[in-house]
Amino acid sequence: MVNSPPKPALEMGEVKTKAIKENILTPRFYTTDFETTAKLDLSAQETEFQTMLDEMRADYNRHHFVRDEAFEGSWDQLTGEARQAFIDYLERSCVSEFSGFLLFKELSRKLKDRSPLLAEMFSLMARDEARHAGFLNKAMSDFGCTMDLGYLTKHRVYTFFPIEWVIYTVYLSEKIGYWRYIIIYRHLEKHPENQFYPLFRYFESWCQDENRHGDVFKVLLRSQTKLWKTWQSRLWSRFFLLTVFATHTLTVHERTGFYRVLGIDPTDFDAEVIRKTNETAARAFPSVLDTEHPEFFERLHRCSELNLQMSEIDRSSQPKWVKALRKLPMQLSIVGHLLRIYLIKGIDAEALRGTVR
Numbered sequence: 001m002v003n004s005p006p007k008p009a010l011e012m013g014e015v016k017t018k019a020i021k022e023n024i025l026t027p028r029f030y031t032t033d034f035e036t037t038a039k040l041d042l043s044a045q046e047t048e049f050q051t052m053l054d055e056m057r058a059d060y061n062r063h064h065f066v067r068d069e070a071f072e073g074s075w076d077q078l079t080g081e082a083r084q085a086f087i088d089y090l091e092r093s094c095v096s097e098f099s100g101f102l103l104f105k106e107l108s109r110k111l112k113d114r115s116p117l118l119a120e121m122f123s124l125m126a127r128d129e130a131r132h133a134g135f136l137n138k139a140m141s142d143f144g145c146t147m148d149l150g151y152l153t154k155h156r157v158y159t160f161f162p163i164e165w166v167i168y169t170v171y172l173s174e175k176i177g178y179w180r181y182i183i184i185y186r187h188l189e190k191h192p193e194n195q196f197y198p199l200f201r202y203f204e205s206w207c208q209d210e211n212r213h214g215d216v217f218k219v220l221l222r223s224q225t226k227l228w229k230t231w232q233s234r235l236w237s238r239f240f241l242l243t244v245f246a247t248h249t250l251t252v253h254e255r256t257g258f259y260r261v262l263g264i265d266p267t268d269f270d271a272e273v274i275r276k277t278n279e280t281a282a283r284a285f286p287s288v289l290d291t292e293h294p295e296f297f298e299r300l301h302r303c304s305e306l307n308l309q310m311s312e313i314d315r316s317s318q319p320k321w322v323k324a325l326r327k328l329p330m331q332l333s334i335v336g337h338l339l340r341i342y343l344i345k346g347i348d349a350e351a352l353r354g355t356v357r
Contacts, residue, residue, distance in 0.1 A: 027096040029156040030103050030166065037107065037163045038114035045223040052216050053117065056124040064205045065135045070198035075142055078196055078261065085258035086197075087143050092251065094136035094147050100170070100213075101129035102153065121216060128209045139199050164227060167220050168240040171284060172277065174214035176244060179276045181207035187264055194263040218284040228286045228350075237285035238346045245274045245289070246303060246338055253304040254311070271297055282349040293344050299337040306330045 042049050078086060104126035111119035133149065140146050161169070185203035188195045195201070221227045228237075252259065252270040259266040275291050282288045290296060310327045318326075 031158045034110035042223045045219045048219045065131045081257040082261045085255040098133040171217035172244045176277045177210040178207045179273045234287040249300045250307045287346040303334045
């Protein structure tokens with residue numbers, strides 16, 4: 001992506017194209033095994049899949065993502081670290097939504113003649129993700145920058161994930177997205193004085209798209225017994241939960257300025273999102289993490305502290321090899337903390353659902 005030539009400051013109404021700052025927390029673009037996906041047998045969840053397909057066809061939010069006069073205001077009151085943190089939040093969210101759009105669109109195209117109903121479902125989800133990405137990109141332009149989504153389409157590096165991994169990760173991505181959006185929305189309902197930008201008013205309906213997408217992937221997951229009825233599936237479930245939660249903790253604590261402007265304590269927000277997502281995942285996954293274990297958040301927070309220290313090193317003027325050497329023990333320490341969390345005995349979600357019933 002090409003940046004605009006450097007200038008002392010952006011003039012009124014001027015927008016620059018924003019390059020992605022690549023790091024381990026940057027949202028990835030994925031591709032998968034389309035042949036295997038086309039052969040997925042959905043018969044075990046056929047009724048549930050058809051129900052979700054009907055709901056997606058209804059397109060309840062087709063008139064929702066329309067900017068009104070509230071976006072015509074000025075946002076100069078948001079400055080400094082908080083402004084940059086919000087722009088970074090918009091950027092990451094936009095890239096994440098656009099990544100989902102590209103994956104779903106390609107799945108729809110590849111499955112069109114092999115699995116028509118599944119192809120239609122992915123097409124409908126791509127529709128939603130495109131709306132989200134476009135809406136977020138327009139919001140970025142209000143703050144003087146925008147993402148070149150066409151450039152991203154052509155030049156991003158794609159990571160291959162087996163369809164089984166895609167099902168696990170997208171389910172979690174959509175469900176954790178739901179909880180992020182709805183918790184922020186409910187907080188600002190109680191504290192409207194902290195709602196500095198009209199985007200947040202859209203979060204209630206927006207998060208319902210995330211919830212529906214998650215439910216679609218829950219149906220896909222439960223239709224494949226190997227994804228929830230084997231000992232391997234228990235290990236994978238906890239692994240993907242941990243990677244998603246660790247990423248969330250690190251990114252939230254990188255943007256504390258943004259959350260504090262909203263009147264939200266970042267650490268409390270992070271913990272609530274993780275707990276709610278873990279509880280939700282227990283309805284689909286065979287095993288989930290023990291978020292109440294005394295070491296769980298303690299170790300996640302230590303990972304966050306180490307990540308912030310590495311960010312300080314990255315901002316220094318030292319040679320790259322010196323930075324790499326300084327960061328290596330911190331990276332190994334993060335891996336160690338995550339491994340210790342993973343080894344905490346998980347919660348048997350299948351047994352838990354049986355108890356609830």
